Amino acid sequence: MQLEFWRNELLSVDYAAGKDFARGLLVKAARDIVRPSLGSNPTWPKPPLRRRARDVHAILCETGGSMVQDLEQMYPQLKSHDLAIRMGDARKLPLEDGAADAVLTSPPYLSRIDYVRATLPELLVLGWDSDMKVRQLRTSIMGGVLTARQAEVDPDTLGPKLRGVLTSIKTHESKASESYYTILAEQYFSDLSRSLAEMKRVLKPGGRGLVVVQSSFYKDVAIPLPSLVLEMLEGIGCPGKVLQEEAVSQHFGHLSPHQRKYVCHKVLQESVVLFQK
Numbered sequence: 001m002q003l004e005f006w007r008n009e010l011l012s013v014d015y016a017a018g019k020d021f022a023r024g025l026l027v028k029a030a031r032d033i034v035r036p037s038l039g040s041n042p043t044w045p046k047p048p049l050r051r052r053a054r055d056v057h058a059i060l061c062e063t064g065g066s067m068v069q070d071l072e073q074m075y076p077q078l079k080s081h082d083l084a085i086r087m088g089d090a091r092k093l094p095l096e097d098g099a100a101d102a103v104l105t106s107p108p109y110l111s112r113i114d115y116v117r118a119t120l121p122e123l124l125v126l127g128w129d130s131d132m133k134v135r136q137l138r139t140s141i142m143g144g145v146l147t148a149r150q151a152e153v154d155p156d157t158l159g160p161k162l163r164g165v166l167t168s169i170k171t172h173e174s175k176a177s178e179s180y181y182t183i184l185a186e187q188y189f190s191d192l193s194r195s196l197a198e199m200k201r202v203l204k205p206g207g208r209g210l211v212v213v214q215s216s217f218y219k220d221v222a223i224p225l226p227s228l229v230l231e232m233l234e235g236i237g238c239p240g241k242v243l244q245e246e247a248v249s250q251h252f253g254h255l256s257p258h259q260r261k262y263v264c265h266k267v268l269q270e271s272v273v274l275f276q277k
């Protein structure tokens with residue numbers, strides 16, 4: 001019956017890569033499939049007002065097709081074809097020390113975007129499929145808007161520039177600056193410093209990291225995130241530099257009347273910070 005032969009043939013196929021491809025496909029297609037409507041806050045997808053017919057099969061084929069094209073283009077340039085997706089927390093990466101040649105990341109900025117709400121369709125296909133799991137993620141996510149936990153790294157240890165920014169937030173005249181917003185900012189910078197330390201830990205000696213960050217404002221207080229990241233990197237013995245910088249004039253601050261009141265024509269900087277271990 002040649003069963004053994006067929007079994008070996010089938011088991012020699014790397015299904016893990018196929019599963020990861022399928023998972024990536026679902027994440028990329030999720031939004032086109034659910035077609036949320038966008039209310040006054042475009043970062044909060046809402047159920048569509050009217051159900052429209054959609055062709056899920058066509059969406060999956062089109063998305064999968066463009067992923068295959070990307071892979072075909074990239075494949076010849078890759079040193080290793082051992083591709084895998086692993087999910088984890090940037091503050092506690094599921095990788096051994098010195099395992100990575102490079103790290104590329106775009107962490108949340110201090111802009112109080114609720115990324116869990118903003119990415120609910122994608123999170124659902126990745127396994128956040130109950131209210132309880134979503135609630136837990138909202139309290140633990142980096143840059144989250146809930147203050148249910150304490151900062152784990154003492155922000156006073158993270159450098160004079162950062163201390164100055166935190167003092168400006170804490171002493172701002174507006175309501176809740178000293179309480180809610182200070183707790184959020186301390187939590188945020190503590191998480192960011194933990195994730196930078198993790199990047200250093202998993203990089204090989206000489207390995208490089210690229211961190212894309214954007215400046216923001218708290219009311220009229222400038223939060224120069226790129227230079228704060230450089231200060232933190234210096235603090236962990238991985239000095240970095242800004243590789244590329246771009247002004248961002250269209251951002252969510254313009255949509256909020258509360259934010260417009262403070263700095264009406266804010267131009268933010270998006271920077272690519274490069275560092276080496």
Ligand SMILES: C[S@@+](CC[C@H](N)C(=O)[O-])C[C@H]1O[C@@H](n2cnc3c(N)ncnc32)[C@H](O)[C@@H]1O
Pocket residue numbers: 088089090091106107108109115116119141142143
């Ligand atoms: C500025 S966005 C980057 C978006 C990304 N570059 C993209 O194109 O989709 C920050 C992302 O970091 C994610 N995030 C927040 N806390 C995290 C954590 N502790 N570990 C890993 N990712 C986290 C957020 O969910 C959000 O998707």
